[in-house]
Amino acid sequence: MRGALSWPFVRLYLLTLFYFSANAILNVIIPLKGEALGASNAEIGMVMGAYLFTTMLLRPWAGQVIGRHGAVRVLRLILAVNGVALVLYPFTGLGGYLAARMLQGVCTAFFSMALQLGIIDALPEQERSQGISMYSLCASMPGIIGPLLALGMWEASDGSAFTWSMLGLALLTGAIGYSATLGGSRAANGSASVMQQREAMQQGEAAQREAQQVPVAGGPAVRSAAASVATGKSPAASVHIRQSCGDGATDERSERTSAASVPAPPATPAAGASAPPAASLRGSFGELVRNPHLFKCSVLMLTASVVFGAATIFIPLYASQVADGSAALFLMLQAAVVVVARFTLRKRIPSDGRWHHGFIMKVMLLLSAAALCVSLAAWGGAVLFYAGALLMGLAQALLYPALTTYLSFVLPKASRNVLMGLFIATADLGVSLGGMMMGPLADLLSYSWMYGLCALAGAVMVGFAYDHKGRLAGAAG
Template sequence: MKLVVVQGPLSRGQLKLYLLAVLFFAANAILTVILPLQGDAGGMEQGEIGLMMGAYMLTCMVFRPWAGQLLSRCGALAIMRVLLIVHGSCLVLYSLAGIDSYLWLRALQGAVTAFFSMIMQMGMVQLLSAEHRAQGMSLYTLSTMIPQLFGPLLALYLWDTGESSLFIGIMIALGVTTWLTGHFAPLPVTPLGEGSFTFREMLRSFTQLWHNRILLVCSVVMLFASCVFGAVSTFLPLYMEKTGAGHAGYYLMLQGLVVVVCRFVLRKHIPSDGSWHSGLYAGLLLSAAAGSGLLAVLESAGALLYVSAVCNGVAVALLYPSLVTYLSFVLPSRNRAVLLGLFISSYDLGFSSGGLLMGMAAQQLTYSGMFTLCAGLCVAACLVVLLNRNPMRSGESGPLR
C-alpha cells in the first residue's frame, strides 16, 4: 500500500480525519458530564469524583512519550485500527460496569487518547503540504471541540430519561462508527520515523524549566488556567444539579460554541510575531476569573450565569494557542520539540488537577468556595503575566520573577 499524500486541508482524506476526531471525542464529551452524575448518585465524594475524572488527563500526559516511540517504529494506520478496538471496548464497559470500575476505565481512556492524539497530529504533519499544515491543524483542533456543542446536552438527556439501554446503544454505536471511520482513514502505513523520547528523558527535561524563564512563566500560567478549565468541566453539572440553577447542557454548549467560533474567526488574529503580549494574556485570564467568579455566585447570578460561559469560552479558545504560538518563536530550535512537549504537559497536568485537587477543595469549601478559589488562581496567573510584562526574548534565563 502506498502512502497517500493529501494536498489540501479540505480534501476528502482530511475531511475523513476531521470526522474521525469528532466521533472519537464525542464519547468523551458525553462521559465528562454523565460520569460525575453517576458517581454522585452512587455515593462518591467530590474528591473521589475528581480522582476519577482527573485520571483521564493524567494518564494522557504520562503515555504521550510512549505514543511517540511507537509511532516512530510502526505505521500510524495499523496502530489506529487496534487502538479504536480498545476505545470501543472501553465505551461498552462504561455502559455495563459499575462505578467502582470507572477509575481504571477513565485511566485507560486517557492512555488511548494520548495515542490517538499523537497519531492524528503526526499523521497530518506527513500528509499535508507545508503551506497547508497550519490550516489543517487548526481545523483538526476545531473538530475536537465540535462534540462540546451536542455532547453535554445528549448526556443530560440520557441522565434525565434514565434509560440505561439507550446509553448502552449510543456507546456501542459510537464505538463501531469510530472504528469503521478509523479503519479506512488515510493515515500513513509506514513508520513515521520521527524523533521521540522516553519517559525518563522527559522527566530529566523538566529540570530545564528552572533554567528557561520563558518556558517557566508560560507553563505556570497554563498550569493555573487549565486547572480552572478542568474544574469547570468536571464539577459544573453536579453543582447545577444540586442548586437547581441554570442548565449545565446549555452552559457547556454555549461555552463550546464560543470556543469553536473564536478559534475559527479569530485564528488569523492570534499574535504570530514572537512578541510577549502581556495585555492579551492578562485579559484572557481575567475573563476566566470573571467566569469562575460568576459560577461562585451561581444561585444569585440569574441570567449572568451564561455570561460566565462566554467568558470561560473566550479564555479556553485563545489562551493556549496564543502561548504555544509565542513559544514556537522564542524557544531555542535545538530542543524546541521537547520544550513544547513540557508546555503541553503543563496543560495536561493542570486539567487533571482541576478534578483531583479541586474535588478535595469542594469537599472542604463547598462548590461556591471552590469556584472562588478558581477565580483566585486565574488572578494569580494574571499577576505572573504582568510581573513579566517586559518582553521575554529567546535566550533569556533565570528564575520566575
C-alpha cells in the same frame, strides 16, 4: 482548498471529531452516576481526573513510540483499546468507570500527539495556528450536543440509550479511524520522518566539522576517510591518493580502502543534535524550568486547565444550586463559543513566534471573570451562570492554540516534539487536578467558594503573563 483546510487535514479533523464524541456524554453521565451511587466530590474528581492524568504520564513517550512503530500500527491499536473502554461504561459501576477512564487516557496520549505533531510539522509556519485551532475545534464540537444528549439519557432513566450510544460510538470511531488511517498516518509519519531527517543532517554536519577539526595521523587521505566515516558514508570509502611523479606531475589513483581500518575521531555530541530517546526525555524535564518560554506557557496552561477541569467535572452537580441553572445548557454554551471562536478568530491568534503578552493577559482576564461569574451564580442566578459559560468558552478557545503556536516557533527543533509533549502534559495535569484537587475543596468548602478560588488563580496569572523584561520578545532556536 489548500493548507489547513485541504482534504488530508479535513480527514484528520473528522477523525478527531468522532474520537472525542464519547467524552461529551461521559463528562455529564459520570458525575451524575457517581452522585447517585453515593460517591463524594473527591471520589468523582478522582475518577474523572484519572483520564487525563494517565494521558499526562504517557504523553512525553507517545511521540517516540509513534516514530518507532509507525502511526498506522499505533492508531489501529489505540482505536481497538478505546472501543473496549467505551464498552465498559454501560456494564460496570464506579470502579469500572475508573478503569475505563484510564484506558481512554492511554489512547488519547498517543492519538492527540500523533495528530497535533503531524499538523505542526506538515503545515507552513503561517498556517500552524489555523491547523491547531481546527484540531481543537473538532475536539470541542461534540460538546455542543453531547451534554444535552447525556442529560436526556439520564432523565429518561433508561440505561439502554446510554448502552447503545457507547457501543455505537465505539464502532463508528473505529470505522472512521480505520478509513482515515492512511491520511492521518501520512501526516504523523511525515512528521517523524522530517524530524529524523533533520536530526540526521545535524548529526552528520556536526560530525563532519569534528572530523575536520580533530587532527588525524596519516595525512590528507586518512583525514578524508575519517571524515567519511564520521558523516556516515558507506563502509568502503574511496580514498584518493596523490603520488608525485619525477617530472612534478601528479598521478591520481583511486584505492578502495576499508573504513574500518581508518581510526575515526572521538564522537562528540553536537549542540542541537538529538540524544538517545531515554536520555533526551530525562533531560527534557529540566527544560520545564530552564527554558523561559516553556516554563511560562506551562504555568499558564496548568492554571487555566485547573479551572477548565473544575468546570467540566462539577458543573453537572453545581447547576442544581443555581436558580434556573442547567448543566446541559452551560456546557453547550461553553462548547459552542469554543467552536465558533476557534473558527472565526483563528487568524487573529498570533502566529509570528513573538510573545504577545497583552493578548495572553486578556485571555487570562477572561478566564478569571468566567470563574467569578460561576462562583457568584449561586446568589446571582442563571444570568451570571451562563455569562460564565460564554467567557470560559472564549478563554478556552484562544489560550491553547496561542500557546501551542508560540512554542512551535521558539522551542529547539531537535527536541521540539518531546518538549511540546511535556507542555501538553501540563494541560492534562491541570484538568486532572481540576477534579482531584478541587473535588476535596468543594467537599470542604462549597462549589461556590471553590470556583472563587479558581477566579483568584486566574487573576494571578494575568500578572504572570506580563513580560516586563522583554525576555520572550522574539523566537529562540
